[in-house]
Amino acid sequence: MEKRELGESGIYVNPIAFGGNVFGWTINENQSFEILDAFLDAGFDFVDTADSYSWWVEGNNGTESETIIGNWIAERKNRDKIILSTKVGSQTKERPVNSSKKFILESVENSLRRLKTDYIDLYQTHFDDGTTPVEETLSAYQQLIKDGKVRAIGTSNMSPERIRQSLKASEKEGLPKYETLQPLYNLMEREAYENELQSIATENNMGVLNYYSLASGFLTGKYRSKADLTKSPRGGGLDKYLDNRGFGVLKALDEVSEKHNSTPATVSLAWLLARPTITAPIVSATSLNQLQSIIDAPKLNLDGNDMERLNKASEWR
Numbered sequence: 001m002e003k004r005e006l007g008e009s010g011i012y013v014n015p016i017a018f019g020g021n022v023f024g025w026t027i028n029e030n031q032s033f034e035i036l037d038a039f040l041d042a043g044f045d046f047v048d049t050a051d052s053y054s055w056w057v058e059g060n061n062g063t064e065s066e067t068i069i070g071n072w073i074a075e076r077k078n079r080d081k082i083i084l085s086t087k088v089g090s091q092t093k094e095r096p097v098n099s100s101k102k103f104i105l106e107s108v109e110n111s112l113r114r115l116k117t118d119y120i121d122l123y124q125t126h127f128d129d130g131t132t133p134v135e136e137t138l139s140a141y142q143q144l145i146k147d148g149k150v151r152a153i154g155t156s157n158m159s160p161e162r163i164r165q166s167l168k169a170s171e172k173e174g175l176p177k178y179e180t181l182q183p184l185y186n187l188m189e190r191e192a193y194e195n196e197l198q199s200i201a202t203e204n205n206m207g208v209l210n211y212y213s214l215a216s217g218f219l220t221g222k223y224r225s226k227a228d229l230t231k232s233p234r235g236g237g238l239d240k241y242l243d244n245r246g247f248g249v250l251k252a253l254d255e256v257s258e259k260h261n262s263t264p265a266t267v268s269l270a271w272l273l274a275r276p277t278i279t280a281p282i283v284s285a286t287s288l289n290q291l292q293s294i295i296d297a298p299k300l301n302l303d304g305n306d307m308e309r310l311n312k313a314s315e316w317r
Contacts, residue, residue, distance in 0.1 A: 001043060001298050004279045006207040007179030009152035011121055013046040013083045015273055015298055017209055019284040020049030024064025025057050026232075027286045032068045033075070038288055042295045046083045048182075048209065048282050050126050051111050052090035062092040063114055070116035079117055085209075086111050087126035087156060087182075097127040104140040108149060124154040124182060134166040138175040145176055154180030154209070160196045167204055178206065180279070185210035187219055187249050187268055187314040188241055194316075198277055207279035210272065214283055215241065219268040220293070221250055245314070252313035256306045262296065269297035271310050 003012035018039050023032040036047070049069055055062030066086060073079050088107045089099045112118060123144065125137060144150040155163060155178045163178070170177040181201050185193040189212065201208050214220055218241045222231060226242065229235035253264035260267070272281040285291040302310075 004207070006122060006152060006154070006209075006279065007177075008205050009122075009179040009207075011083060011152055011179075013280055014044045015280045016044055016269070016294055017046040017048040017085065017280045017282040018044065018294075019211065019282040020047060020065040020069055021053045022284045022286055023049070023053070023068040024060065025054035029068050029071065031286070033072050034288070035285055035291060036069075036072050037076070038291055039295075040078065040081065042291075044295075045081060046085070046280055048085040050087035050090060051107055051114075052087075052092050052126065055090075055092040061094070062090075063110075066111055066114035070114045074116040083121045084115065084117065085122035085124065085154075086115065086120055087124040089128065090126040097129045099125055099127070099129045099132045099137045101132075101136045101140040104137065105143065108144055112149065119149055119151065121151045122154055122180060123150040123152075124156050124180070125158060125178075126156055128155070128158040128162050130159075130162070134162060135169045135173060135175065138166060138169060138173075141176045152176075152179045154178055154182060154207075156182035156211070160200060163197075163200055167200075177204075180207040180209055182209045182211055182282070184212050185272070185278070186213050186215045187253075187271060187310065188215040188246065190314060191316045201277045206277075208277045209280050209282055210278060211282045213272055213281035214265055214268055218246070219249070219253065219264060220290075221253065221264040224250065248313045249310075252309050256302070256309060259306070260300060260302075262300055263293045265290075265293035266296045266300055267302070267306075267310075269294065270300040270302050271307065273298060274302055274307060 001014045004015050005012050049065045052062040053065035091097050141153045183193045183197050218238050223238050257264050257267045272278050
């Protein structure tokens with residue numbers, strides 16, 4: 001695998017990020033360790049989480065994912081083998097969205113403690129409260145970088161306007177620059193990124209770590225009727241994809257995966273890896289079988305006809 005740089009940070013990763021939202025939600029700690037071990041053994045090194053995963057689950061408070069990853073790092077003694085990304089600012093049951101300097105400086109200490117590490121490779125604004133001056137948010141990161149607690153910063157779920165304001169402030173005030181962008185992007189969800197955010201990423205040399213790479217599992221081909229939506233906790237929100245466009249995308253994935261003796265999930269990820277600006281899709285697995293489709297994606301080279309078939313089936317314009 002050829003490593004890719006996170007923006008202009010000097011940090012290079014193998015081109016898949018494992019999404020830690022499943023840890024403590026759909027898989028327990030022992031299962032999480034098994035998946036992480038296999039991901040690392042397959043040659044990957046990039047793990048993404050947040051300080052709020054998975055607060056939406058009954059009985060959880062949002063510290064579960066970071067805690068499990070920290071326990072894994074401590075037990076395996078492998079901190080030097082992984083690139084670790086987490087996020088700050090999301091709401092939970094106890095707090096609203098917050099991107100203030102005070103909140104970030106308090107939150108990072110909790111994340112470092114849970115992750116059992118003294119530095120975070122990529123620290124991201126998970127959500128932007130829309131009222132904190134962007135200069136204040138960036139000054140918090142400036143302090144953390146100076147203190148050696150953070151290597152680089154990124155942003156997610158921020159409006160295009162606020163991203164542009166932040167990038168201008170970084171240049172004008174000599175503040176750290178967001179090196180990465182974490183948007184929603186996949187074969188079913190192309191419009192918002194391609195219409196609004198892709199040009200920002202291109203113009204500012206930002207790495208892109210798209211989330212929901214498999215559209216919450218729809219692009220695995222697992223959900224093909226309303227009856228299928230009960231197959232997992234994430235199936236409930238996928239009925240929006242059960243339309244002519246969704247069925248057309250599944251048909252194209254079936255054809256391309258059959259041609260390459262692959263799977264729809266692997267083809268979906270290979271399509272992302274071949275798209276301009278995408279650095280490392282974020283994707284999760286809850287079993288070793290699911291993980292294999294992820295591991296195979298960087299090895300699959302889609303040709304021009306494959307890309308055209310997938311692009312046409314998923315076009316939104």
